[in-house]
Amino acid sequence: MNKELRRKKRYQAEKRFQLYGIIAISLALFFVGLLVFKVFSDGTSAFSRTMIKLDVTFDANKLGITNVNDKDEVDNADYYTLIYEEFIKSYPFSNREEEKQIIKLLSPDYEFEAKNYFLKNKDQLNKTVTLLLTASDDFDQLHKGNFPRDIPEDRRRLSNYQLKIYDQFLKDGKVEKIFNNYLFSKGDSRDPELAGFGGAILGSLFTILICLLISFPIALAAAVYLEEFAPKNKLTDLIEININNLAAVPSIVFGLLGLGILLNVFELPRSTPLVGGIALSLMTLPRIIIPARASLKAVPPSIREGALAMGASKVQTVFHHVVPLAMPGTLSGTIIGLAQALGETAPLLLIGMVAFVVELPGSPMDPSASLPVQVYLWSESAERGFVEKTSATIMMLLGFLIVMNSLAVYARQKFEKKWN
């Protein structure tokens, strides 16, 4: 009887333990799910852009173009007035204030959009075409349903008059949602409807590239030397401990190092992916050395002995046989280290990459932001349109991280040899 009872108790204990485990996992999943849900529900609308249709005649007189092939004339033509005058005709207004409210429904970039269209379609001179012009941030957010409209006028960004225009446009089929290519092709902007993370993606790519080019060769050399050549003594033990410690140093410290040495001593240009990459590579080094050493250690001694027995030198043994076999593990360690560097903001803060950069960087020497920095910058902006942009950037960043991590898993599984 007693025995029976004790067995029952033990089974219960096991069940209880399993239950705790399930609760822990479902809690974790719940929070991840909540985060992903929030990011996606906020962010998906950023991938579309609200456009307003407008019939425009590219009148040569109004534009001041006498010869369509004269590049100077076409470049300096007055697209601003053309679109302005055409657009305010789309709804009746009675005073200057109302006129201003109409034009504010368009994004301030309309003159450039009209210009770009005309530069591509010069044969449209004196012809009437239907242009799709980007709507202003407020209009865009209203159309996407992110602005409530049933609140008093003085608490709304759009006036009653502007809402009437919106309803009229909607009825006339003048409002259209298209895929937001600006999000991918443009740099930062103060107008949410014109802002994109193209510059941030390029900045992140350059940073990661510099980081890879610097940290991978150095880390590999360090790992090979420590594992294959270095004598085992107190000095190498000390180095090993320090490498492990270095991996745990908070990243902001590397930012300070970058500020103090790269910017102040070497006088490298501020806010550039070059400096960012170098600072991040310091952070990534130990994170590559440790898995590289582990995978070198995992290569069985029989490989080395076999090579040495065939008359290979120590260097030949290492570089022809051991390193290639350790590569899969090293590579996956490298990719994971880089993925961590990709999501890093703190060191970039100190070397000035947290900056408003409009132009896309053409090289690692141009000032640029990076993806996590863009998240930070947009989350701070007052305009409502940046809320969805922030979430969209997070989605992009998560996408990159998932791709890199699956690449690491793939590299390990595809090329790794099992030793039995």
Next chain:
Amino acid sequence: MKQLKTLFFLILSFVFVSNAIARDQIKIVGSSTVYPYATVVAERFGKSGKFKTPVIESTGTGGGMKLFCAGVGTNHPDITNASRAIKSSEKELCSKNGVKDIIEIVVGNDGISFAHSVKAKDANFTKEHLWRALAHDVDVDGKLVVNPYKKWSDIDKSLPNYGIKILVPPPTSGTRDAWNSLVMAKGCSKTAKAAYEAVGKKAKKACVKLREDGFAIEAGENDTLIVNKLSADPELFGLFGFSYLVANKDKIKAAKVNGVVPSLEGIQNYSYPIARPLFFYVKKAHIGVVPGIHEFLKDFTAKKATGPRGYLTDVGLVPLSPDKYNLTRNSALKLTTIQ
């Protein structure tokens, strides 16, 4: 291995070549309050096509001054934004590092709004109320004691009957500096000032010390986050620049201070009591070295930007009064330096 070697040398050569390249893009650092205005002007400046778009970092006024005053040369920023005037200690640092000729541009005005959720009832505070709610020590019955107030109604019967909860910006923020000098120092009661002076403390410094018992919550520089916190809790108050109030008026509203609601006109003529000018500072030595600085100054002070109907008013900047505008426009055109 050979390829790795070449790559490595490629990077090294990159590093050394970069030193030789001159900068052709204006660099701006400084206040997060001026940042939204400076970025709008910079973007338009870049779109005009003659020069590259300036790069702007938001480092806070103090951090910006430190970078700005670090020296002359293309490795140092050309312009720093500030939500308060340059301090004499910063001027000293500047001149010690060879930054001698500095041009001061007054951009416009900003009002700090003491805001809460639109769901809350309207409230009206005096500066002394605000000081009593936030100060570390206050006077009760003529004696200086550690701040005992837990509810607004403890301070004054006319105030709302709920707990004091105020989100304040960090000490590095220019908004906090302005709040200290405009509200905490001015709202400090005479009894408290006298009590401080009696024990030989400087009233100006002692009055601005914030309470540390959890009623004043330090909230970081992320104003959007603060807006969300405010809209979720109707009893919570926060301090902002005016532009955030304008952009989020469906979520938050400003409390009256001395009976005045912050408005464009009220901030411009300083009838709203917590208004302050915004600045930026330019290194004269960089004009002509980095292309476009003088043109940028002209653009920033142009009528269509900072004038009474300029595009910056749409983002919440309160334009200068006409005489002050002419003054600052002049110093932008003639590059007048400060002493």
